[in-house]
Amino acid sequence: xxxxxxxxxxxxxxxxxxxxxxxxxxxxxxxxxxxxxxxxxxxxxxxxxxxxxxxxxxxxxxxxxxxxxxxxxxxxxxxxxxxxxxxxxxxxxxxxxxxxxxxxxxxxxxxxxxxxxxxxxxxxxxxxxxxxxxxxxxxxxxxxxxxxxxxxxxxxxxxxxxxxxxxxxxxxxxxxxxxxxxxxxxxxxxxxxxxxxxxxxxxxxxxxxxxxxxxxxxxxxxxxxxxxxxxxxxxxxxxxxxxxxxxxxxxxxxxxxxxxxxxxxxxx
Amino acid sequence: xxxxxxxxxxxxxxxxxxxxxxxxxxxxxxxxxxxxxxxxxxxxxxxxxxxxxxxxxxxxxxxxxxxxxxxxxxxxxxxxxxxxxxxxxxxxxxxxxxxxxxxxxxxxxxxxxxxxxxxxxxxxxxxxxxxxxxxxxxxxxxxxxxxxxxxxxxxxxxxxxxxxxxxxxxxxxxxxxxxxxxxxxxxxxxxxxxxxxxxxxxxxxxxxxxxxxxxxxxxxxxxxxxxxxxxxxxxxxxxxxxxxxxxxxxxxxxxxxxxxxxxxxxxxxx
Numbered sequence: 001x002x003x004x005x006x007x008x009x010x011x012x013x014x015x016x017x018x019x020x021x022x023x024x025x026x027x028x029x030x031x032x033x034x035x036x037x038x039x040x041x042x043x044x045x046x047x048x049x050x051x052x053x054x055x056x057x058x059x060x061x062x063x064x065x066x067x068x069x070x071x072x073x074x075x076x077x078x079x080x081x082x083x084x085x086x087x088x089x090x091x092x093x094x095x096x097x098x099x100x101x102x103x104x105x106x107x108x109x110x111x112x113x114x115x116x117x118x119x120x121x122x123x124x125x126x127x128x129x130x131x132x133x134x135x136x137x138x139x140x141x142x143x144x145x146x147x148x149x150x151x152x153x154x155x156x157x158x159x160x161x162x163x164x165x166x167x168x169x170x171x172x173x174x175x176x177x178x179x180x181x182x183x184x185x186x187x188x189x190x191x192x193x194x195x196x197x198x199x200x201x202x203x204x205x206x207x208x209x210x211x212x213x214x215x216x217x218x219x220x221x222x223x224x225x226x227x228x229x230x231x232x233x234x235x236x237x238x239x240x241x242x243x244x245x246x247x248x249x250x251x252x253x254x255x256x257x258x259x260x261x262x263x264x265x266x267x268x
Numbered sequence: 269x270x271x272x273x274x275x276x277x278x279x280x281x282x283x284x285x286x287x288x289x290x291x292x293x294x295x296x297x298x299x300x301x302x303x304x305x306x307x308x309x310x311x312x313x314x315x316x317x318x319x320x321x322x323x324x325x326x327x328x329x330x331x332x333x334x335x336x337x338x339x340x341x342x343x344x345x346x347x348x349x350x351x352x353x354x355x356x357x358x359x360x361x362x363x364x365x366x367x368x369x370x371x372x373x374x375x376x377x378x379x380x381x382x383x384x385x386x387x388x389x390x391x392x393x394x395x396x397x398x399x400x401x402x403x404x405x406x407x408x409x410x411x412x413x414x415x416x417x418x419x420x421x422x423x424x425x426x427x428x429x430x431x432x433x434x435x436x437x438x439x440x441x442x443x444x445x446x447x448x449x450x451x452x453x454x455x456x457x458x459x460x461x462x463x464x465x466x467x468x469x470x471x472x473x474x475x476x477x478x479x480x481x482x483x484x485x486x487x488x489x490x491x492x493x494x495x496x497x498x499x500x501x502x503x504x505x506x507x508x509x510x511x512x513x514x515x516x517x518x519x520x521x522x523x524x525x526x527x528x529x530x531x532x533x534x535x536x537x538x
Contacts, residue, residue: 017379024376028367031408101365107380173295262343266282 003254004247007165010108018111022119029119040123041130044082051078055195065197068226072140076225077194077218079131080156083124084214085185087117087157091164092181096172099264109261113164117157124153135225143227151232152220158246159213165253169260173267192218216242270352272432272463273315273338278347280308280333280487306528307333309487311347315480318461320454322468322478322495324502326509329484331467332436338465339434353431354381358422366410370401370420373409377424391427398449399423419446426453433457434465451477475499486524 011018030036052071065073094116095109102112128149132142171177189195192214201209209215216238223231232239260267283302285291293301308330315321323331336342337349339357364373374395378388396405399420404412412420426433433454454464454477466478474481474495481498483491491498512520 016385020379021376024365024368024372027372028365031367102380107382174292265342 001251003258004250006258007110007250007254010110011114014107014111017107018115018118021111021115022122025115025119026122041126044123044127045130047082048075048078051195065199066222066226066228068140068228069138070197072135072138072226073197073222074195075131075134076222079127079225080124080152080217080221081189081192081194082127083120083156084160084217085189086120086123087160088163088167088181088185090120091117091160092167092171093178094164095168095264096175096268099172099268109264110165110257113168114161117160117164121153121157131225140226145224145227145230148220148224148231152217152224155220155242155246156217159217159249162246162249162253165257166249169253169256172264173260188212188214194218210238213242213245270317271314272317272319272352274348274350275314275338276312276348276350278308278311278334278337278344278349279306280330280337280342281306281345304529306487308337308344309527311484311487311489313482313489313492315463315465317463318458319480320458320464320466320478322466322474322481323484324468324471324474324481324498325484325490326506328486330487331484334484335434335436335465335467338432351432354428355432355434356425356428356430357434358425358436364409364417364421367408369408370399370405370412371396373420374424378428381428383428395420395423395427398427398453400446415443415446422450426450426457430462432463432465434467436467437469471499471503487528 026037026040030039033039035042052074055070055074063070091113094113098112102109136142167177167181171181191209192212193209198206198209216235219235220231223229282305283291283294283300284305285294285302290302311330311334323334325331333342335357337344338351339355340349340351341357365376368376371392374392375388378391383391399405399416399422401412401416401419404416409417409420435454457464466474468474478495480493481491481495481502482489483498483502491501509517509520
């Protein structure tokens with residue numbers, strides 16, 4: 001628990017630093033392209049288009065899910081997936097790709113995954129903005145439920161950060177962990193009801209799938225953007241479960257991070 | 269004079285693995301696994317404020333490892349390093365981000381060194397003036413020549429006004445005028461009572477610039493003292509070493525290798 005508090009204090013103290021570093025991160029990643037930062041949005045938009053085509057148009061288009069058209073249901077869920085995917089992927093390799101440059105600097109190592117994740121969060125914000133605009137044309141107007149969005153964005157960042165804290169440490173020590181994370185992410189999109197609906201899934205399969213904390217986030221985004229329910233309240237037991245998972249991730253992550261961070265350089 | 273850097277019984281052990289699987293074993297087994305290699309063994313010395321210390325030794329004697337340990341990049345395996353004030357390491361690979369412009373790199377580095385926004389605004393023009401790379405300051409660093417990179421790296425490192433400066437072969441890249449400029453700056457530091465560690469293969473530069481010398485031989489301190497005392501010994505060692513026959517050289521190297529694998533070292537605890 002002491003390690004967790006230490007990590008959280010470090011995050012708060014280096015807040016300005018994390019913001020500045022994340023903007024540099026964004027710049028240095030996209031400096032080579034003429035369209036620059038625009039690619040951060042174009043890429044996911046293309047993917048959304050493909051999923052829309054495959055899972056929406058080809059496989060029966062005018063389905064309704066929970067009282068909303070499938071397309072809207074898909075968009076509201078997938079928008080957060082790109083953030084989770086990018087955040088975990090880059091967060092996990094953040095430490096070992098930067099440690100050389102950063103080792104001699106006087107700032108906490110735990111800020112490395114955070115600034116990488118925050119740099120992906122900007123992209124997420126723009127994407128959410130685009131989706132919201134699209135929804136206005138589809139007749140899905142801004143509602144009072146939107147006030148849940150900041151809460152779910154925070155929950156997503158908490159999930160990505162606590163998970164990356166574990167994987168960024170492990171992948172520095174054993175590089176293969178990054179490969180494991182990559183395959184895990186490929187599986188995760190199909191293990192979460194993002195592209196398909198849960199209607200046909202019942203019994204023990206559902207009980208297992210619901211353990212995935214990403215489900216909470218995806219459903220929460222849908223509830224906020226589509227205004228279907230006050231999700232964190234109506235599913236309060238799931239809310240408690242989600243934050244318990246985050247706490248466990250944070251505990252494991254902080255302990256391994258604090259234990260190994262002085263020796264990160266030795267593992268290169 | 270007050271002591272600024274106290275290095276006590278510092279050893280640095282690296283593991284050599286024959287296969288990647290041995291690395292896993294080393295992590296899992298409580299006693300560790302793999303062949304030891306001691307880059308530094310039981311190094312102790314003290315530096316005072318205003319000292320300019322040249323670190324000399326042949327290749328593989330642990331100069332760069334020591335400089336990394338003093339500046340806190342790499343933690344020592346055993347022993348302690350105490351330093352008073354901020355340490356700044358200047359190496360050829362200056363740790364600049366290749367995709368960002370020089371100006372952005374300045375802000376990035378200063379931020380990571382813990383400077384506030386206001387201080388960085390003040391420092392930036394000074395750094396740009398010292399680096400003196402003209403319009404290139406707004407170009408991405410990947411377009412820089414190696415000289416320009418080291419100039420920018422050096423400019424940032426000296427302008428942030430560290431208390432302890434570690435220079436690892438960094439002057440060998442710049443041209444004569446820039447080297448002179450750096451030497452001037454370092455003389456100012458010397459007068460201001462800062463501690464400077466200067467690592468160079470050029471005995472001439474060490475003689476000119478340093479007052480003390482630390483002679484490392486295969487990870488151990490062979491000698492530490494004034495330039496007048498250490499440098500002649502080092503020079504005579506070098507000429508003796510050159511004169512050795514191939515057989516003698518090999519015998520000497522074997523002995524050294526045995527030492528570095530921890531043969532004579534009793535088990536220590538941290």
